[in-house]
Amino acid sequence: DQQVKQNSPSLSVQEGRISILNCDYTNSMFDYFLWYKKYPAEGPTFLISISSIKDKNEDGRFTVFLNKSAKHLSLHIVPSQPGDSAVYFCAALELNTPLVFGKGTRLSVIA
Amino acid sequence: EAGVAQSPRYKIIEKRQSVAFWCNPISGHATLYWYQQILGQGPKLLIQFQNNGVVDDSQLPKDRFSAERLKGVDSTLKIQPAKLEDSAVYLCASSPGPIWDREKSTQYFGPGTRLTVL
Numbered sequence: 047d048q049q050v051k052q053n054s055p056s057l058s059v060q061e062g063r064i065s066i067l068n069c070d071y072t073n074s075m076f077d078y079f080l081w082y083k084k085y086p087a088e089g090p091t092f093l094i095s096i097s098s099i100k101d102k103n104e105d106g107r108f109t110v111f112l113n114k115s116a117k118h119l120s121l122h123i124v125p126s127q128p129g130d131s132a133v134y135f136c137a138a139l140e141l142n143t144p145l146v147f148g149k150g151t152r153l154s155v156i157a
Numbered sequence: 158e159a160g161v162a163q164s165p166r167y168k169i170i171e172k173r174q175s176v177a178f179w180c181n182p183i184s185g186h187a188t189l190y191w192y193q194q195i196l197g198q199g200p201k202l203l204i205q206f207q208n209n210g211v212v213d214d215s216q217l218p219k220d221r222f223s224a225e226r227l228k229g230v231d232s233t234l235k236i237q238p239a240k241l242e243d244s245a246v247y248l249c250a251s252s253p254g255p256i257w258d259r260e261k262s263t264q265y266f267g268p269g270t271r272l273t274v275l
Binding site: 149 | 268269
């Protein structure tokens with residue numbers, strides 16, 4: 047049973063436009079959410095996080111939105127750049143339990 | 158600041174053989190994690206160490222997998238004997254503090270070891 051779902055395996059966006067990556071979760075006990083970015087042959091790199099007490103967190107071009115009632119979060123990248131092309135993983139934490147990852151969404155930013 | 162180091166980067170073995178992976182976490186990081194990432198999936202935690210003690214190994218297949226973290230720094234993960242389904246990328250990560258301390262729990266990953274079992 048997948049607790050963290052990224053239903054879009056891939057996404058293509060033109061350079062300069064907004065990229066929106068979505069993530070749904072089923073466990074209402076999750077209280078902390080993270081996004082990781084992964085380039086080929088490298089390990090995941092932490093991007094941005096959000097606590098369940100917030101509904102938005104922003105860091106430069108990256109913004110994460112959390113809708114607890116819908117058990118949904120999204121990552122917005124504005125403007126998208128070719129270097130943003132990577133696989134993006136959504137992950138969630140519940141107190142004292144391991145980080146749970148989604149399957150990832152491959153973002154391609156086309157110049 | 159040096160990142161998480163892992164070796165080897167790639168390993169090909171035959172089923173029933175043994176293999177070991179090594180991880181050197183970021184200096185000063187108390188918590189170390191080993192993940193298994195099968196192609197097309199997200200990473201799945203195998204074991205978590207806090208200093209040199211095991212915090213969570215509930216998802217480690219203990220009949221064939223073992224891990225240790227001597228002196229609370231470097232760690233090794235061993236598979237003996239390997240099966241075809243063990244083919245995956247094995248990722249090591251570290252964090253300054255334990256997973257329940259949100260401010261210190263951000264995990265930093267190494268490049269991984271890609272294991273192919275034939």
